[in-house]
Amino acid sequence: MIILYKDKYTSFELAILIFILLNSTFSTVIINVIKNHSISEIIVSILISFILGLIYLLIIFKNYNEDLIESLKRKRITSIILITCAFIMELFFLVNSSLIFKDILLPSIDNKIIILVFLLAAFFLASKGLKSLVISSNLLFIIYLLIILISFSFNILNVDPINLLPIEFKINKLPFMSIFLSTISPLLFLLIIPKNKILNFNDYKNKVKKTYVIFYIYLFTKILFIISILGIKYLSIIKYPEITILKSINIFNFFERLEELLIINIFIENFILVSLALLYIITLTKNIINFKFTNYLVLLLIFILSISFNNISLTLFYISNIIFIIVNLFNYKRKYRS
Amino acid sequence: MKEEIINYCGNSEDIVTRTISKKDYVLDIIFCETLSDSSFINELILTPLNINDNKNISEVITSGVLKEIDDSLTAADELFLGYTIIILDNNKIYGIETKKDLDRSVSESEVEGSISGPKDAFLENFNTNVGLIRKRIRNKNLRLRTVNLGSESNTKIGICYMNDIVDNELLNKVLEKITSIKNDIIIDGAYLKEQLSLKHLFPDVNQTERPDLASYALLEGKICIIIDNSPTVLIIPTFFIDFFHTADDYYQKSINTTFIRILRVIAFMIAIFLPGYYISITTHNPTSIPTTLLLSLINQHIAVPFPAFFEILLMTIAFEILRESDVRIPNKVGSSASILGGLILGDAAVAAGIISPIMIIVVAISAISAFVFPYNSIVNLIRYYRFFILLLGALFGIFGLFIGLVILISNISSITSFGYPYTYPFVPLIKEDLKDSIIKTESQSKRNPLLTKKRER
């Protein structure tokens, strides 16, 4: 029994990590996408992105690479492309999440210091390896689940189903691409796990599909919940809708101001995402440049870049996402052919 | 030969010699007075030798351990293990074990107490300790292997395990690690503990003074290490959840233990996070508290000359000093010292306007929550993390608390105890052993699936 758990990953651990990763882009990307669309557009785009994501996952699992890092040792160009895409994505998440924390928790401290502290903590976790990242995500999931339950159950009385009407079918723009991209690309960071280190790969495949379905149900209910409490017009004015919902929680007329503590969910999601991206970049750069201080070089580079850009445009983020997804797909197909 | 042996021992005064000359042969008897039991020597060695005329000493003397020794150098070593040396005709050397019992008797454990259940504790005698375990597990599968460590002190180390439960790989690893230790002296189990654990703040190796806990650990598939002259027994491997279990848990109803274990987890969180949370509320994030509480905090804070961070730092340091002094002070002076500490830290400081009363409440609650744990290693751990999170909370408010929580969890998740993950049974999730982690349900057997190899549960 000891041999089994030493270096390997059980599918349950990875499934929990995947659930957190799928949720991690909600506060930075998805909520901004929802703001200016009507309910029918949102529902249809969620369905389309669900189907697209399932197809993509099925293709990837069919040709799951035995060991991605080994196969990339000879292909320098693809690894450089993957590294730059991961860099841009990580900078995006780092900068945007630090803006949320600055606005709500620490308004008087400069953005750059929050980025530095967050990045140092993420680097601390990334330097301990993937196994400890998986274990810590599992431990943090207990708190995560508890807070989801609190924020849903104490807010149910504020739900007003009239806000969800009318159900029209006027569809102008469908933002399915952004939902699809922002949910799938964090999962691709997990492709660095070689196949032989996962106990029972078939079980893992099933569990990934199950968590994907559960996540989309959860996303659907969460979006409907937010819209039914706030209403679409109010939603488009506020800066952080999901935090505004937490402001109206009132337990026993005494625990009123809980939104600062309930933000830990957003913190956990972004933290795990940033540290996993950092780990991904570090393992891929070790293929190219390998000396004693590669870790610290990457850390320094990310820190300098995140300070110098105040804002990373959404289009750049989407472009890098698309390239990331296509290159990963392309990478596998090549292996399959040869 | 006799002069050789006495020379090797350096002519020390507690080496006593006696010659018995018979018709055909001469017997020289040498023993160390301080280590050997003189009544035993008189009764069972000197009287039969005087009476009997048999040259074959192994027939004359009927005591337990009798062995032949080759040369005088080993004979001198054996003298200090409590053996009596008999030299026959300047040719043959025999050694007979006549150790004196220099220990106290089996008494109650001072550090790990319990309300119900057995109250005996380990002693400084190796044989007594092994005996206390063996009388609880009367099984031929309970094996004991001994190693002598320490180049100067020659301490006896016993490795105890259940042969049909434990995993062989773990056993080999432990043996390898122990035999590779090169120390001069091993006075206590703590020395060995340092050598066996890796370099981080979390305790890798558990220790206990109670034989019932040691036998539970053996039945789980763990390995116990018994050290001569030390009342602590080491248990390898440990998991983080083991520090939330005490002996009392197994002698009560399951519901009571579940409640108390949940209380311990809450106490752990309070002990680490409460001072930091208080500081972050009063400096960076006063939005989280209701208006009336905020006003009363302001009222208390106005008269104090220090900023809140230094106040709490002073109070925690003073409290640590008080706690340390409480352990060292002799009983007769103890009561007045505790009164002084309580008065000074409590009433006088508040009345003088140096400290606000709520600060004392916060520090006292977090210190009392740390006392719930009987293991010193966890208390030290709580102390370090409390300071760390206090600093983070003062600098960054609630954001700092989040960062502190995440760093604590990353530390816990990166530790392995002899190759096993520290966060068992939560990750990897083994449902059968969740029954004894924080929740306790009725269970028939006590077997740890991560560690056992052969028998089915």
Next chain:
Amino acid sequence: MKKIIIFIAVFFLLGCSNYYTDINNLAIINEIAIDYDLEYKVYVKVLKNDKESDIFIENGKTLDDCFSSLNNKLTKKLYLAHLDLLVLSDNLDKENYKDIIEFFLSLESSRNTFDTIITNKITEDFLKIDSKEIQNLLDLSINSNGLAKNKSFDSIIKDILNYRLSYIPYIDSENKEVLGLKSIFEENKLLDKDSSITVNFSYNLIDNITLLIDDKSYKLESCSSTNLIDENKITLKVSCNYKGSSKDKEIIKTYLSDAFYKHIKENSNNYFFYLQDKYGKKGHLELLYDLDISLMKESSGDYFI
């Protein structure tokens, strides 16, 4: 190498130890009152301890001007997160409400869950009342005469965004009495008692109500109301329990339906049009009223005294 990084980082980060304001230096604002008479006049109540508080008055062309000049006057930093009550005066119009809403939405530190009321005359004495007393007043009134319930600023913003009309409780500043609801933004009118009761019924805010008809009081219990939308009509259906005779039932029925029809004749019905939009019905709908009173048995038997 790791230790060097930690060392350097700690040194740099210790410089952040000054970026906060001590709680002694926070001016905790508990109540704000806004008046408009060619320029904004803002009354602000700052708490000192449990019992004492100070009131500051500022004038300015915009709300931002007022608060910035208040900043200069106060020795402490303004802190709006503990705001409990917003008092608005009678003579604010559409533009003023727009300004107020924009001001509170742009402040990140304000949690918009505080109560709002309207009074006719704002004085310093009025602000000395504790915000909890006013909450209690409104709680009592919704349970006794059904006139007004606590209204949070959040819901006012949502109402104005959705159907350009909002009803805010109106309290008389001298007697401290709840007079009913006032509709703002599109119309600017104090509703009389009957209209306030119908508005509260249409929002399903009433639980128990004591009606005063011709100097006689009738008590209705466990009331609930729904808006039913059909092909060409919207019906406000109210159902409640009443202990008494069926003659009283008729009196109550006529009284409440008269009140309803008077309300929809004299006031704007934006809420019903909003519901109509939401349910996707087009064209002109008829607004109807239906009251369903179930008579409860009176307790039989004498009480032994």
